[in-house]
Amino acid sequence: MNPSLLTQFRSIVGDRGLISSPEELHTYECDGLTNFRVLPCAVLLPTSTEQVQAIVRVCHRERIPFVARGSGTGLSGGALPVENGIVLSLARMNRILEVDIPNARVVVEPGVINLDVTVRVQRQEYFYAPDPSSQSVCSIGGNVAENSGGAHCLKYGFTTTHVLGLEVVLPDGSLVHLGGKTLDTPGYDLAGVFVGSEGTLGVATRIILRIVKRPECIRTLLAAFPSTNEAGAAVSGIIAAGMLPAAMEMMDNLAIQAAEAAVHANYPDCGGLLLVELDGPVAEVEALMTHVDEICRSNGAREIRVAQSETERALVWKGRKAAFAAVGRISPNYIVQDGVIPRTALPQVMSEIERLSKENGLRVANVFHAGDGNLHPLVLYDRRISGQEEAALALSFKILELCIVAGGSITGEHGVGEEKKSMMAKMFAEPDLATMQRVRCAFDPLQLANPTKVFPTPRLCGEKPGEYVLHPLETAGLAERF
Amino acid sequence: MDAATQPQSTTLTRALHDQFVALLGPDQVRPTTPSDAVSAVQPQLVLEPVNEQQLADALRIANEGGLAVILRGGGTKLGWGNPTARADLILSTSRLNRVLEHAWADLTVTVEAGCTVQALQQTLAQHGQRLAIDPLWPEKATVGGILSTNDSGALRLRFGALRDLIIGVTIALPDGTLASSGGKVVKNVAGYDLPKLVTGALGTLGVITRAVFRLHPLPRKTCSFSIAVSNPDEAQKSVLAIQDSKLAHVALQSHFSVESTPTVDILFEGTEAGLDAQAAHLRSLCQSAKISDAPMSVWSARQYFWSFSDSAETVIAKISILPADLARTIELIRRSADSSHLHWQSLMYATGLGWLLLEGSADNFHGALTSLRSELEKMGGSLAVLYRPSNMPEFDAWGSPGNSLLLMKAVKSRLDPSHTLNPGRFLGGL
Numbered sequence: 001m002n003p004s005l006l007t008q009f010r011s012i013v014g015d016r017g018l019i020s021s022p023e024e025l026h027t028y029e030c031d032g033l034t035n036f037r038v039l040p041c042a043v044l045l046p047t048s049t050e051q052v053q054a055i056v057r058v059c060h061r062e063r064i065p066f067v068a069r070g071s072g073t074g075l076s077g078g079a080l081p082v083e084n085g086i087v088l089s090l091a092r093m094n095r096i097l098e099v100d101i102p103n104a105r106v107v108v109e110p111g112v113i114n115l116d117v118t119v120r121v122q123r124q125e126y127f128y129a130p131d132p133s134s135q136s137v138c139s140i141g142g143n144v145a146e147n148s149g150g151a152h153c154l155k156y157g158f159t160t161t162h163v164l165g166l167e168v169v170l171p172d173g174s175l176v177h178l179g180g181k182t183l184d185t186p187g188y189d190l191a192g193v194f195v196g197s198e199g200t201l202g203v204a205t206r207i208i209l210r211i212v213k214r215p216e217c218i219r220t221l222l223a224a225f226p227s228t229n230e231a232g233a234a235v236s237g238i239i240a241a242g243m244l245p246a247a248m249e250m251m252d253n254l255a256i257q258a259a260e261a262a263v264h265a266n267y268p269d270c271g272g273l274l275l276v277e278l279d280g281p282v283a284e285v286e287a288l289m290t291h292v293d294e295i296c297r298s299n300g301a302r303e304i305r306v307a308q309s310e311t312e313r314a315l316v317w318k319g320r321k322a323a324f325a326a327v328g329r330i331s332p333n334y335i336v337q338d339g340v341i342p343r344t345a346l347p348q349v350m351s352e353i354e355r356l357s358k359e360n361g362l363r364v365a366n367v368f369h370a371g372d373g374n375l376h377p378l379v380l381y382d383r384r385i386s387g388q389e390e391a392a393l394a395l396s397f398k399i400l401e402l403c404i405v406a407g408g409s410i411t412g413e414h415g416v417g418e419e420k421k422s423m424m425a426k427m428f429a430e431p432d433l434a435t436m437q438r439v440r441c442a443f444d445p446l447q448l449a450n451p452t453k454v455f456p457t458p459r460l461c462g463e464k465p466g467e468y469v470l471h472p473l474e475t476a477g478l479a480e481r482f
Numbered sequence: 483m484d485a486a487t488q489p490q491s492t493t494l495t496r497a498l499h500d501q502f503v504a505l506l507g508p509d510q511v512r513p514t515t516p517s518d519a520v521s522a523v524q525p526q527l528v529l530e531p532v533n534e535q536q537l538a539d540a541l542r543i544a545n546e547g548g549l550a551v552i553l554r555g556g557g558t559k560l561g562w563g564n565p566t567a568r569a570d571l572i573l574s575t576s577r578l579n580r581v582l583e584h585a586w587a588d589l590t591v592t593v594e595a596g597c598t599v600q601a602l603q604q605t606l607a608q609h610g611q612r613l614a615i616d617p618l619w620p621e622k623a624t625v626g627g628i629l630s631t632n633d634s635g636a637l638r639l640r641f642g643a644l645r646d647l648i649i650g651v652t653i654a655l656p657d658g659t660l661a662s663s664g665g666k667v668v669k670n671v672a673g674y675d676l677p678k679l680v681t682g683a684l685g686t687l688g689v690i691t692r693a694v695f696r697l698h699p700l701p702r703k704t705c706s707f708s709i710a711v712s713n714p715d716e717a718q719k720s721v722l723a724i725q726d727s728k729l730a731h732v733a734l735q736s737h738f739s740v741e742s743t744p745t746v747d748i749l750f751e752g753t754e755a756g757l758d759a760q761a762a763h764l765r766s767l768c769q770s771a772k773i774s775d776a777p778m779s780v781w782s783a784r785q786y787f788w789s790f791s792d793s794a795e796t797v798i799a800k801i802s803i804l805p806a807d808l809a810r811t812i813e814l815i816r817r818s819a820d821s822s823h824l825h826w827q828s829l830m831y832a833t834g835l836g837w838l839l840l841e842g843s844a845d846n847f848h849g850a851l852t853s854l855r856s857e858l859e860k861m862g863g864s865l866a867v868l869y870r871p872s873n874m875p876e877f878d879a880w881g882s883p884g885n886s887l888l889l890m891k892a893v894k895s896r897l898d899p900s901h902t903l904n905p906g907r908f909l910g911g912l
Contacts, residue, residue: 183802184835186909188893192678193674195675283755340667408666436676439679442895443889
């Protein structure tokens with residue numbers, strides 16, 4: 001990078017806020033998806049909104065693309081640097097600015113760790129509901145970019161449900177406030193558009209979150225089924241009975257083996273393990289738990305256990321949340337996917353995955369958020385064997401195609417990022433993508449914010465979109481046009 | 483209304499008329515009657531396309547012809563927002579009214595925009611499910627209409643707003659594009675969340691032609707209680723104490739008016755055993771207060787605001803505040819209303835959203851609304867006027883747009899550059 005630009009950046013963030021030596025830059029060459037790597041020109045670590053604005057203004061003036069980065073735990077390459085661009089790390093903007101218990105709001109900077117929000121309000125018995133498996137390390141800013149979910153979003157909703165307002169530095173360096181502490185602020189729901197836009201619309205520098213009161217009780221049930229088909233039927237039975245559990249998670253035999261090897265969660269050895277969590281008032285939960293128990297038994301559950309203590313419950317969840325990393329115990333390498341299917345398509349999609357697995361000679365472990373049909377197939381492979389990585393990648397994309405055919409989505413919570421942008425053209429028609437691009441152009445006409453992600457083909461933003469017809473009122477000077 | 487103040491209307495040429503007839507057929511193009519008037523201007527034609535493609539094509543022709551298009555579903559909230567700047571055509575979704583797919587085992591539904599909320603709910607109820615919202619006039623209001631106006635009621639506390647329930651949308655843009663975003667699954671982060679962009683946009687970005695929603699089971703049992711309190715401070719204390727408790731209520735609202743002491747209503751849903759325990763918990767929480775069973779009709783309270791007797795002497799506004807500013811807000815309402823000699827009542831949900839009814843002489847509304855809006859905006863809140871008498875002095879419906887108006891205008895100009903859709907009705911002339 002041109003030394004005068006580095007000097008400009010240094011004058012904004014100071015020596016400590018600028019990384020430009022190649023050795024140190026390697027830390028930022030990828031995120032949680034490690035098979036894509038790009039070395040950024042520089043990494044900047046601002047400590048305030050004003051610094052973010054100043055950096056982005058330089059980028060805007062010099063046409064330098066930038067990629068905002070939180071903790072770098074993303075699994076789709078969303079924080080992958082772009083060629084000739086800089087990385088804006090928000091890790092040092094990590095203050096919890098305000099805790100407002102009576103209004104159930106918390107205001108944070110983007111670098112605050114997800115779990116720290118809950119830790120901060122747990123004495124008052126509140127929690128921050130979105131709980132991605134990486135919650136002890138991932139940042140709220142990253143969660144906002146990806147619209148992160150987690151096991152409990154079945155009942156509580158996703159990041160977007162819990163973000164009420166945002167302070168955003170737009171790609172030209174200007175500052176806007178979207179949404180607010182109160183609901184239904186006048187105008188378009190641009191906070192709703194920004195959440196989940198994967199860093200392509202600007203940089204969030206302050207986030208207003210909603211927190212939730214802890215329920216009176218939480219009960220977690222583990223049911224062991226001969227296969228995922230019976231477990232899936234039990235999930236459908238629970239939904240059909242009119243219940244909305246806080247979470248419903250499923251693991252197949254390979255995933256159970258991995259979790260056992262890694263954290264000794266004491267899971268029963270079976271073909272399909274279902275975890276059902278209910279929360280709410282004690283009397284309500286107990287009445288419903290009896291019903292869940294009956295539904296599991298009538299669908300062939302061989303063994304049913306209810307966690308008897310908070311420690312037991314924590315262990316059950318530890319196994320589930322560690323499942324991705326645990327696969328490392330049974331395979332040197334793996335690719336995790338994030339497709340979503342309508343819940344009812346589960347048996348058919350599972351048998352297709354099994355068929356693909358056999359055909360390609362690659363094992364696939366399955367962990368899913370069964371309540372909302374979010375599959376996390378883990379394709380196991382060994383990088384040292386020539387051709388296996390390519391085969392594994394191809395297989396994981398075939399699974400996403402199955403999801404699209406079943407009426408689902410290519411991503412439920414990990415985002416499109418770099419990894420799945422080619423799949424966007426399979427999920428959406430050209431006019432759908434073009435319309436999204438028009439929105440992008442409204443925020444970022446020069447396409448500087450994370451420019452190469454999400455969309456399969458870049459598109460230039462014309463300054464005058466559509467056909468511009470002068471209205472008679474304008475010619476008469478009676479109306480203004482913007 | 484005299485010609486000088488009447489919104490401008492572009493002359494709809496014979497050629498354009500013939501294009502609409504050729505596209506839609508003669509039965510779906512009709513001249514308007516006075517009952518089709520929108521903010522006192524009578525557009526020239528009503529178009530009633532029967533499918534999405536027809537709607538998109540008709541919109542494109544109107545856009546190319548420089549016509550101003552007013553969108554209409556059930557026609558229940560056409561007066562919301564500012565009076566339209568122009569109105570040439572009414573594009574009605576009344577014939578796009580099918581429930582396309584109720585995937586009950588997946589708890590989702592795909593429905594066309596012109597389907598009424600009531601018809602949708604009846605279909606969903608066959609499998610014990612619902613769209614968990616309680617909009618105004620469900621027998622007439624359409625899916626597209628409640629989405630465009632972001633109409634929500636008491637159930638929002640537990641189930642969220644429409645933005646939280648919509649998972650997919652198809653919109654027609656003025657250039658004739660038909661675009662979908664989101665999908666049919668609840669969990670989906672592929673691409674931008676355009677369902678949220680068009681929810682609450684008052685039809686100014688595109689025409690919603692279909693929507694996909696996540697559903698909830700119908701409640702097994704419900705029960706409601708009213709808590710009598712002596713003043714707004716006590717009402718606020720009760721509401722905040724309930725919100726801070728472990729009760730699993732689905733709705734919580736309080737009523738205030740000039741002539742009676744406030745009441746707080748709470749709604750529970752669940753199993754019989756669960757409801758009994760909740761009722762006991764509620765009683766122990768509000769020891770000194772008077773608690774009585776409440777009829778389900780208390781949850782339609784906001785609709786009663788609209789059954790006013792004198793349309794020339796009524797204002798209805800939606801207000802938004804922080805929940806802990808409740809008592810202060812009621813005091814501000816009382817002060818503004820008193821100083822302008824207005825009669826008032828208010829219904830506030832625990833979410834901080836609420837409704838205000840003012841009654842009195844049309845000349846007195848302006849001062850009361852201006853001072854109240856200014857106070858609420860200082861507290862980070864807002865006040866939107868949804869109904870006002872036509873003889874009241876001009877008053878912006880939406881209030882301060884904040885610092886994102888330029889960005890909103892940029893979005894608008896990318897999707898509806900010619901201001902074809904509902905011109906002038908939304909915030910800041912969007």
